[in-house]
Every structure is written in structure tokens, then in C-alpha cells.
Amino acid sequence: MNSKIKTASGFLLIVAVITLILLIPLLPVKMDRAIDIATINNVESDYALLYFGYPGCDSACPITLSVFNQVYSNYPKDSLGKSLAVLFVDLLPNSSWEKADQYAKSFNPEFTALALTSEEMRTATLQFGLKFGEPDIDGQLNHKGYTYLLHKQAGVWKIRLVFTDGPPEAAELIDHLKALDL
Amino acid sequence: MILRSLSKDSFKANLNNFFHVNDAGLSEHARLKLERDFIKADKTALLILVVYWLVLATLGGGRHGYFLLGYIGGGLALGFGLLGYAFFRGTYINRILVGVTGCLVEVIYIQQELGTPTSHLVYFMSLGVLLVYRDGFAAVSSLAMVMTHHLTATFCEAASIEIMGMPILAFNWGRWDAYVTHLYWAILMAVLLCFVTYNGMKEFLTNETLLEDMENINKELEDLVAERSASLMQTTTDIKSIFANLSEGIFTITQENKIDPEYSSALERILETQEISGQKAVNLLFKDSNLELDVVQGVDLAIEYCLGKSKTEFDEHQHYFVNECRKTSLSHRKNLEFTWTPIADKSRTLNNEYRVNKILVRVADVTELKALQTKENRKQKDLSIFFQLLLVKPADFFSFLELSEKMLAENKQLIEQSQENYLLYLCDNFRAMGFKSVELGFSYLKDLTYEFVDEYEALVPHPEKKIEQKELIRKIERIDELLHDYLRVSQERLGWNQHLQDNRQHIPMSLNNIEEIMSLIETMDNDDINQMQMILSHIHTVFASSLKTSLISTDE
Numbered sequence: 001m002n003s004k005i006k007t008a009s010g011f012l013l014i015v016a017v018i019t020l021i022l023l024i025p026l027l028p029v030k031m032d033r034a035i036d037i038a039t040i041n042n043v044e045s046d047y048a049l050l051y052f053g054y055p056g057c058d059s060a061c062p063i064t065l066s067v068f069n070q071v072y073s074n075y076p077k078d079s080l081g082k083s084l085a086v087l088f089v090d091l092l093p094n095s096s097w098e099k100a101d102q103y104a105k106s107f108n109p110e111f112t113a114l115a116l117t118s119e120e121m122r123t124a125t126l127q128f129g130l131k132f133g134e135p136d137i138d139g140q141l142n143h144k145g146y147t148y149l150l151h152k153q154a155g156v157w158k159i160r161l162v163f164t165d166g167p168p169e170a171a172e173l174i175d176h177l178k179a180l181d182l
Numbered sequence: 183m184i185l186r187s188l189s190k191d192s193f194k195a196n197l198n199n200f201f202h203v204n205d206a207g208l209s210e211h212a213r214l215k216l217e218r219d220f221i222k223a224d225k226t227a228l229l230i231l232v233v234y235w236l237v238l239a240t241l242g243g244g245r246h247g248y249f250l251l252g253y254i255g256g257g258l259a260l261g262f263g264l265l266g267y268a269f270f271r272g273t274y275i276n277r278i279l280v281g282v283t284g285c286l287v288e289v290i291y292i293q294q295e296l297g298t299p300t301s302h303l304v305y306f307m308s309l310g311v312l313l314v315y316r317d318g319f320a321a322v323s324s325l326a327m328v329m330t331h332h333l334t335a336t337f338c339e340a341a342s343i344e345i346m347g348m349p350i351l352a353f354n355w356g357r358w359d360a361y362v363t364h365l366y367w368a369i370l371m372a373v374l375l376c377f378v379t380y381n382g383m384k385e386f387l388t389n390e391t392l393l394e395d396m397e398n399i400n401k402e403l404e405d406l407v408a409e410r411s412a413s414l415m416q417t418t419t420d421i422k423s424i425f426a427n428l429s430e431g432i433f434t435i436t437q438e439n440k441i442d443p444e445y446s447s448a449l450e451r452i453l454e455t456q457e458i459s460g461q462k463a464v465n466l467l468f469k470d471s472n473l474e475l476d477v478v479q480g481v482d483l484a485i486e487y488c489l490g491k492s493k494t495e496f497d498e499h500q501h502y503f504v505n506e507c508r509k510t511s512l513s514h515r516k517n518l519e520f521t522w523t524p525i526a527d528k529s530r531t532l533n534n535e536y537r538v539n540k541i542l543v544r545v546a547d548v549t550e551l552k553a554l555q556t557k558e559n560r561k562q563k564d565l566s567i568f569f570q571l572l573l574v575k576p577a578d579f580f581s582f583l584e585l586s587e588k589m590l591a592e593n594k595q596l597i598e599q600s601q602e603n604y605l606l607y608l609c610d611n612f613r614a615m616g617f618k619s620v621e622l623g624f625s626y627l628k629d630l631t632y633e634f635v636d637e638y639e640a641l642v643p644h645p646e647k648k649i650e651q652k653e654l655i656r657k658i659e660r661i662d663e664l665l666h667d668y669l670r671v672s673q674e675r676l677g678w679n680q681h682l683q684d685n686r687q688h689i690p691m692s693l694n695n696i697e698e699i700m701s702l703i704e705t706m707d708n709d710d711i712n713q714m715q716m717i718l719s720h721i722h723t724v725f726a727s728s729l730k731t732s733l734i735s736t737d738e
Contacts, residue, residue, distance in 0.1 A: 009269070010266070010269070010273070013265060013266060013279055014282055016262065017279065017282045017283055017286050018282055021282065021285055021331065022331070024286070025289070025293060025297075027293060029251065031296075127296075128296060129295070129296025129298060133339065133357060162296060164293075
């Protein structure tokens, strides 16, 4: 009996580790990685919320951009003295900047769409750990909806926080932005 | 059917070797050794994982930031590893746990790297670490974990399944094609790992079997050595006991032509010395003996030559090895008898014969035996003389005696005078004596006198040749002694008297009659009265017949 309990305990331990393996990718990741993409580095601001999506997305993109709108609207720029930018990068290979910008601005006119070159997109895929598939016949694109919180230091943008488990609450994001200031 | 059954058993056995869950079929020694090996591998793997965790966490944090995900997450993973080691070390459960713990450390690092492709490559290093195990549980569980994870994610991606509004994506390039590519590498790795671990286990089990066989053989050898040692000890004790109690001297001559330290106690008694070991055999045996120097040297050379040669060569030189001698230097004169036997070892000569490496020598003190033999010979001689005398009449014997004594005296005088042709007269006298001896049947006297005549008659035509007077006298004295032996036997055994001329009460008997009577007495049955009466009657008849013959002869 003891032996059976012990064996069961062992398997429970294994299951616990496997569960952790499955849960790890859902953890937000703090980091300090410099971005080596000129189009992004040209953006002038202190902080930025970055999102990779595509115009016409009907799942993660509108939810995330809506949250970004709340953050942008409630972010106390004046009291903190730091500017915040919301950046949207189109993942569709053959899309136009205008379309992306129009899509971003549909959530908030202050939002900025960025058009990365093919080379920059490859770099972004590696640096941001992007995952996205090919567009289907309906033009829908399967992609990871990570939220990146960027901080510009000495003229270089750095990834400071990555939310891998969907878009966080707006208040939470604002708290993180405030924490970066401290 | 049997083949299928065997094949099934073989497959099960091989599967158990690869995924080692039970110890069935293993010896206790192999089981313990394998368990120790697994525990040692668990410890090694855990230590490597600790290093692996620290390196990856530091690498991830150092490159991209200061956050503690790597350290804390990895530490948590290692905590599971420690728990597994504490409670399940040496078991397949811990091996599975080590496999998935390695995956966890790896996943944390990949997360730190935001899933960059290069971060995935270090996974193969963690697979390499799992080769410390002799079975495939750790490696296969790790690979199975990763492939199941990727398969599930790919399936979810293909089915557009979302969790909390977040679509699930397995790869940042491709879908099933990416999965197949990963699967290909995973299968390749799995095959390699299986091959290495399976061979490792197989080699271990083979070595273990060999070790056990060797241990068994060693044990059998030890038992055999112990048995042989005991037997040898018993044999040595027996030989020592035999050596101590033998009445004869036994020793061996070694390759160095020296006497071996092991010899029988009797040798010291026979040779009356304790300085035997290491001596030269010829010095010990033949010093102050009646043997001539050249004979002794011959024995010595024969020993030197035969040692190291074949038995055949020993046999060819056997005649050099003297069989007896007489030693005078001891407390009393001793007659010694020798037997020389070659002892061959397993080595062989050029002729493929066994090589003589020792010579066994038996020394027997035959002094008493010789004396007894001499006495017995004398008795035999007396008996023969007795029978010879029985066949003659006393008067005839005494006449012969008188004549012979006269001739002997004459011959002695002739020798003293040593006149010309005295040898011829000597021979004539002895020839006459020999002739008379033949007539009476006195064989000893006949032989001795004729022998004298044969020897010296040849010298008669050569007076210039010197004749040893002493030898001549000695030979005449021998004849004289023999004559007196006849006289002595006639007096002691037959009661004849030279001065009593009338010996008529002594009748001669034929030898056949005497032998017949003796044979009848020897075969007589003491319990058979009738037979005894018949024999006595027959003896009476024989005596009566002899008496009658004797009387007729006397009358004539």
C-alpha cells in the first residue's frame, strides 16, 4: 500500500512539473532587452505600449487595443512628466501602412501604426518572440497577442515587460508604467 | 510457436532493459549494482541540472535583464528534482522526473528568451545530460514531453483554439510542417538516445554476467586450490610419515647433482650421518667403500649426464649405476644395496620424451640379509654334501679322503719347493682327485679341482710366466677346506668315523628313495590313520630293499 502511495506521489510530482511547463509560457516576462529596429527607435516618447496585430483582426487585437485606449486615456502624462506612445505593427505581409494606421487610429487618434520592412520584421520576430501563421482565406491571421511595454533610455527603446497571457487590465498596465518611473 | 514465444520473451526482456522497471531475471549482485548505478546517475543528473539551471538563468538574465524568472523558476524546478531525489532516487519515477525537470528549466529559459529559436537549441544539451542513465526513461520522457507539448499546441493552433482570448501557437514559422521537422529531429534524437542507452544497459548486463561468471570461476578455483592444498598437505604428511617410518634410505638427486633436503629418516641411520642434504650422492654413498675409484667416477658422470636427458638415455646408462657396495668406514662393515630410478617431469626433450629431472635412490642395508644368505648357502651346500655322501659307502669316502689329504700335502710341499714342472705335478694330482670325485659324485670337489686344473694346466708350457704363490696356496686351501667340509658333514650329519673302519651300520641309499620318503612324509595327513599306516608300510619296504642291496654289495 505504502509503495502504491509512494508511486502515486511520484507521478503527482511529475504531473506538477508538467503543469508548470505548460503554465510558464503564460507568465509575464520582465526584461531589459534593447530593440535594434530603426522604425521603432525613431519613435519619440518616454514609454510605449507595443502590439503586433493586423487590421481586420476580430479576436485579440480589438480587445488589446481597447485596453490600450483606456490606458492612454487614463495615463497621467502631466503629473508624471513622461510621454506615452501606443504603437501598432501590422503583421500582414502585404498590407499598407495607411490601412494599419487607420485601424489603430480607429481606437484612438493618438495611436501610431508602424510599417516595418521585411528585414525589420525578421528581427522583430526574433527580438519580440513573435508567433504568427499565414493568413487564411478570410484574411484572418493566427498570432500571439503579446503586449510589450517599452521604455526609451538614452535614445534606445528597451523591452521592459511582456504580457504573454493576453492583455492585462488597464489599471494594471498603468501601475506597471508608474513603477517603471520609480 | 516456441520461436514466437522466445521472440516475445526476448522483446519483453529487451524492453525491460530499455525501460528498466523490474529486476526480474537479474542476480542479487547485478540488481544492487544497477540500483547503485541509477542512484549515482540520479545524483549526477541533478548536479548537472543545477549547473544547467544556473548557467541558463544567468545567461537569460545577463543578456536581457535583471529579472528573477530564471533563478526563481529554475530553483523551483530544481526543488522538484531534489524532492524526487530524496524520495524516489534509483527508481524509474525519478528518472522521468529528471527528464521533465530538465524540460522545465529549458522552458523557463525559452520564456526568458521570448521563445527565440536559438533558445530552443540548448534543449538538446539537456538531452545529452540524460545519457548518464543506463535506461531510456529520462530521455524518452523528456522527448515525449516536448513532442506532446508541441503536438498539442500545433493541434490547438490548427483548430484555432484560444485560451483566455489568446490563440495558441506552437511555432513562429509554419504549422504541421514545422511540427514534422521537429518530430524528425526528435525521433532522430530518440533513436540515438535509445541506441546509446540500450547498448549501455546491454553492456552493463553483459559485463555483470561476465563478472559473475568470473567470480564463480574464481570461487571454484579457490575451492579447487583449497581442496588441492588440503590434498597436497595430506599427501605431504603421508610422505613424511612414510619417510620417517621407512626402514630403507630414500632420497632424490636434484638437477645440481645434490641430495634433496627431503629424505627418509632411515638414511641417516644407515649411513650414520646427518650431513646428507646438499651432498654429492657418490661422496655420501661410496666414500670408504669397496668400489674402485673409476667405478665411483663412472656413477658420478652417469648422474651428471642423465639429469636433463630422456628416460631412454637413463636406461642406456643404467649399467653405470652400481647396485651394491660394502662400506667399511661405518661402525661395522655394511653391505649396501642401491636402486636408481629416474623421475621425469612434464617437460620434454628434443626427442619428445619426458625429461629426467631427478633420480630417486633407494639405499638398503643388506648386511644381515647377506649374512643370512651366506648361512643359508652354507646350509644348502651342507645338505648337498649330505646327499652326495648318502650315495657312497663310508669306506669309499674315507679312502678318498685319505688319498686327497695325501695329494694336498704333496701339492703344498711342491709349492714350497717350487721345483721344475711342479705345476704339472700339481695339476696331475688334482686331476686324479677330480676324477675320483666324479666317481663318487662329489660335485663341489670335482668343480673346484677341475677349475684349478683348467686354470693352471695352461701355464705348464709357459714356465716363464710368473705365478702368484699366494693365490695358488689360497686355491689349494679352498680345496682343502672343501674336503674338510665333506668330512665335517659325514661326521656331524651321518655320524661316520674315520678311525672306526667298520661303518657297516651305515648303508647307502639311493637319492630316489630318499626323495620318495620325504615326499610321502610331507604329504601325509595326520588325521588319516589308514594313510599313515600305508605310508609307514611303504617306508619299511624301501628301507628293507636298501638294506638288502647293501648287504649284497658288501658280500661282493
